[in-house]
Amino acid sequence: MSKEHIAEAKNITKVYNPGMESEVRVLKDVDLSINKGDFVSILGPSGSGKTTLLDIIGCLLKPTTGKVVIDGIETNNLNDRELAKIRGEKIGFIFQQYNLISSSTALENVALTMRINGKSKNEAEERARKLLHMVGLGERLTHLPSQLSGGEQQRVAIARALANEPKIILGDEPTGNLDTKTGMKILNLLKDLNKEKGYTIILVTHDQRISGFANTVINIRDGEIIKIIKKRKGRGK
Amino acid sequence: MLDLAFKNIKRQKTRTFLTVLGIVIGIAAIVALGSFAEGINIMVQEELEPIAGKIMVIQKGSGGYMTGFQGSDITDEQIENIKSIAGLEDVVPMSMYIGKMVPMRGPEWVVIGIDITKGRYFVGENIEMHDGRDFVEGETGVVTIGKTIADRYNLEVGDYFTVKNDDFEIIGIYELTNVGDVDTGIIMPIEDMHNLLDTDTYQMVFVIPEDVRETEIIAEKIEDEDEMLSAVTEKEMSREVSQVVDQIRIMTFGIGAIAAVVGGLGVMNTMIMAVMERRREIGVMKAVGATNRMVLQQILTESALISLIGGFIGLFLGMLASFGMTGFTGGFVTAAVTPLLAATAIGFAFLLGIIGGLYPAWKAGKLDPVEALRYE
Numbered sequence: 001m002s003k004e005h006i007a008e009a010k011n012i013t014k015v016y017n018p019g020m021e022s023e024v025r026v027l028k029d030v031d032l033s034i035n036k037g038d039f040v041s042i043l044g045p046s047g048s049g050k051t052t053l054l055d056i057i058g059c060l061l062k063p064t065t066g067k068v069v070i071d072g073i074e075t076n077n078l079n080d081r082e083l084a085k086i087r088g089e090k091i092g093f094i095f096q097q098y099n100l101i102s103s104s105t106a107l108e109n110v111a112l113t114m115r116i117n118g119k120s121k122n123e124a125e126e127r128a129r130k131l132l133h134m135v136g137l138g139e140r141l142t143h144l145p146s147q148l149s150g151g152e153q154q155r156v157a158i159a160r161a162l163a164n165e166p167k168i169i170l171g172d173e174p175t176g177n178l179d180t181k182t183g184m185k186i187l188n189l190l191k192d193l194n195k196e197k198g199y200t201i202i203l204v205t206h207d208q209r210i211s212g213f214a215n216t217v218i219n220i221r222d223g224e225i226i227k228i229i230k231k232r233k234g235r236g237k
Numbered sequence: 238m239l240d241l242a243f244k245n246i247k248r249q250k251t252r253t254f255l256t257v258l259g260i261v262i263g264i265a266a267i268v269a270l271g272s273f274a275e276g277i278n279i280m281v282q283e284e285l286e287p288i289a290g291k292i293m294v295i296q297k298g299s300g301g302y303m304t305g306f307q308g309s310d311i312t313d314e315q316i317e318n319i320k321s322i323a324g325l326e327d328v329v330p331m332s333m334y335i336g337k338m339v340p341m342r343g344p345e346w347v348v349i350g351i352d353i354t355k356g357r358y359f360v361g362e363n364i365e366m367h368d369g370r371d372f373v374e375g376e377t378g379v380v381t382i383g384k385t386i387a388d389r390y391n392l393e394v395g396d397y398f399t400v401k402n403d404d405f406e407i408i409g410i411y412e413l414t415n416v417g418d419v420d421t422g423i424i425m426p427i428e429d430m431h432n433l434l435d436t437d438t439y440q441m442v443f444v445i446p447e448d449v450r451e452t453e454i455i456a457e458k459i460e461d462e463d464e465m466l467s468a469v470t471e472k473e474m475s476r477e478v479s480q481v482v483d484q485i486r487i488m489t490f491g492i493g494a495i496a497a498v499v500g501g502l503g504v505m506n507t508m509i510m511a512v513m514e515r516r517r518e519i520g521v522m523k524a525v526g527a528t529n530r531m532v533l534q535q536i537l538t539e540s541a542l543i544s545l546i547g548g549f550i551g552l553f554l555g556m557l558a559s560f561g562m563t564g565f566t567g568g569f570v571t572a573a574v575t576p577l578l579a580a581t582a583i584g585f586a587f588l589l590g591i592i593g594g595l596y597p598a599w600k601a602g603k604l605d606p607v608e609a610l611r612y613e
C-alpha cells in the first residue's frame with residue numbers, strides 16, 4: 001500500500017441480490033490503484049459496472065468482497081457514520097443529472113455541503129461564493145437550478161464537489177447530459193482543477209472522447225478491467 | 238438546520254397549509270375546551286368563597302350546593318344540638334330557593350332565607366349598599382337583592398320582586414361583590430322563606446367557629462354529635478369540586494387530543510410524501526457527507542416546525558374562542574387560558590410533530606443513497 005496511492009481497490013467483487021434468482025455479478029475481482037494527482041477515466045459500455053465501481057470507491061456502496069483504501073484509511077470495517085465522514089471530507093461527487101437541490105440557489109447548494117460537514121452558515125456561504133466565482137458563476141449566485149443551463153448546473157455541482165477540499169473528485173458521466181461543446185468546457189474545467197490545484201479526478205464514462213483528457217484510462221467490460229493505459233505525464237490535453 | 242427546514246416546508250405551500258390547519262384545529266380545540274374547564278373551576282372556587290372559615294352543615298345524602306340542597310331538612314332541635322358544641326361564635330341556619338335556571342349560565346337568581354340579623358354572614362361583612370338599606374330586626378315581607386339581579390330586571394328600591402306567588406318589597410341593593418350567589422341573590426327573612434316553602438326546617442346551617450384554625454375539628458365534632466348531619470368545610474368542598482373539575486379537564490382534553498392526533502396523522506402523511514419526493518436530494522446529502530442521523534434530524538425538525546406553527550396558531554385561535562365563550566355565557570363562566578394550559582397545548586403540538594415525523598424521518602435516515610441517486 002504505497003503512500004502516494006490516494007485510492008486503492010483490491011479484489012473487488014460486487015454481487016447484487018446474492019442468492020436470489022435475480023442475482024447479478026457486476027464486478028469481478030477488480031484491482032485498482034489511483035495515484036495522487038491522477039486524472040483517471042474509467043471507460044466501458046453501458047451496464048459494464050462503472051457506476052457500481054465508482055460508488056464503491058466513493059464509499060457509497062460496500063463491495064461484496066475485497067477492500068477499499070481511501071487516503072490510507074481502510075474502509076471495509078467502518079460504520080455508516082464513519083463512511084459518511086469520509087465522503088464528506090475526502091470525496092466530491094459529480095453526477096450526470098447534476099442533482100442540485102431544486103429549491104435552493106446555486107450558493108445555497110454549494111454551502112449546504114459545507115454546513116453538513118460542520119461549517120457555519122456564514123463561513124459556508126463565504127467559501128461557496130469564492131468557489132462559484134472560480135467555476136465562472138460569480139454572476140449566478142442566487143439563481144435556482146431551473147434558472148441555469150445544464151452546463152451551469154454542472155459547474156455548480158463541481159463547486160459543490162470542491163466545497164470540502166476533497167482528496168478525490170468522482171464524476172459519473174458528468175458530461176452525459178451536455179452537448180459536446182458544453183461538455184468539453186466542463187472537462188477543461190476539471191482538467192484545470194487537476195493540473196493547477198492538484199485534485200485527483202476519476203471520471204466514469206462510455207464516451208471515448210473524455211479519455212483524451214485523462215492520463216490513465218481504465219477499460220472495463222462486464223465487470224472486469226481489461227486494459228489500463230497510462231499516458232506519460234504532460235501528454236494529456 | 239432550521240433555515241433549511243423553513244425553506245423545505247415552504248416548497249409545497251398548499252400541502253403545508255392544510256397540514257398546519259389540521260394541527261391548528263386540534264390545538265385550538267384543546268385550548269378552547271380546556272379554558273372552559275378552567276373557567277368552571279374558577280367559577281366554582283369563587284362560589285365557595287362565602288363559606289371560607291365557616292362550616293356548612295347539611296343533611297346527609299341530600300342534594301349538593303348546585304341543586305340548592307334539595308332534600309335537606311334540618312330541624313330546630315338539631316340546631317340546638319349544634320349550638321351546644323363549645324368554641325362556636327355563631328350558628329346561622331338558612332334555606333335556599335333556586336329561581337330560574339338557565340342552561341349554560343346557571344341559576345338566574347337564588348333566594349336565600351336567613352335570620353336577617355345574620356344576613357351579613359352570607360353577603361360579606363364589608364359589602365356596602367349600592368342603594369337603599371339593610372334589614373332591621375323583626376322585618377318581614379321585604380328583600381334585599383344583588384346588583385346583577387337588579388341590573389338584569391331593572392329593579393330599584395321600592396319595587397317588588399315576585400317569588401312563587403308572593404311579592405316582596407325591595408328595600409336594598411348590594412354593591413357588586415363578584416361572588417355569584419350574592420350578586421344574583423335575593424336575601425329574605427327566614428320566616429318568609431319558611432312560608433314560601435311551607436316548612437319549618439332549614440336546608441343548611443352555617444357554623445362559624447371562634448377560631449378559624451379549629452374549623453376542621455369542629456366539623457368533625459358536629460358529625461360525631463349528630464350522625465344525620467354532614468359538616469363540610471371550604472377545604473373539603475374545594476377538594477371535591479377539584480375532583481369534578483379534573484374530570485371535566487380530562488374529558489375536554491381528550492376531545493381536543495383526538496382532533497389533534499388526527500392533525501398529527503396529517504403531519505405524518507405530509508412528511509412521508511416529502512421524503513418520497515426528496516429521495517434524490519436526500520441521496521445527495523448523504524453522498525456529500527450527511528449521516529443517517531443528520532437526515533433523520535432534518536426531517537424531524539421539519540415536522541416539528543409544521544406542528545409548532547400549527548400549535549401557536551391553534552393557541553391563538555383557542556384564546557380567541559375562550560374570550561368568545563366568556564362573552565357567550567355572559568361572564569358566568571370566565572374561560573381562562575392558564576400558562577399551564579398554553580404550555581400543554583404547545584407541548585402537545587410539538588409531541589405530535591415528533592411522533593408524526595418519526596417514521597418518515599427514520600425512513601429518510603436509512604435511505605440508501607445509491608438507490609436514491611439511481612432512482613429516476
Ligand SMILES: Nc1ncnc2c1ncn2[C@@H]1O[C@H](COP(=O)(O)OP(=O)(O)O)[C@@H](O)[C@H]1O
Nearest residue numbers: 016017024026045046047048049050051052053
Ligand atoms: N441495485 C441493483 N440491483 C440489481 N442490479 C443492479 C443494481 N444496480 C446495478 N445493477 C446492475 O448492475 C449492472 C451494472 O450497473 P452499473 O454499475 O450502473 O453500470 P454502468 O454504470 O456501467 O452502466 C447493470 O446490469 C445493472 O442493471
Ligand SMILES: [Mg+2]
Nearest residue numbers: 050051052172
Ligand atoms: Mg452508470
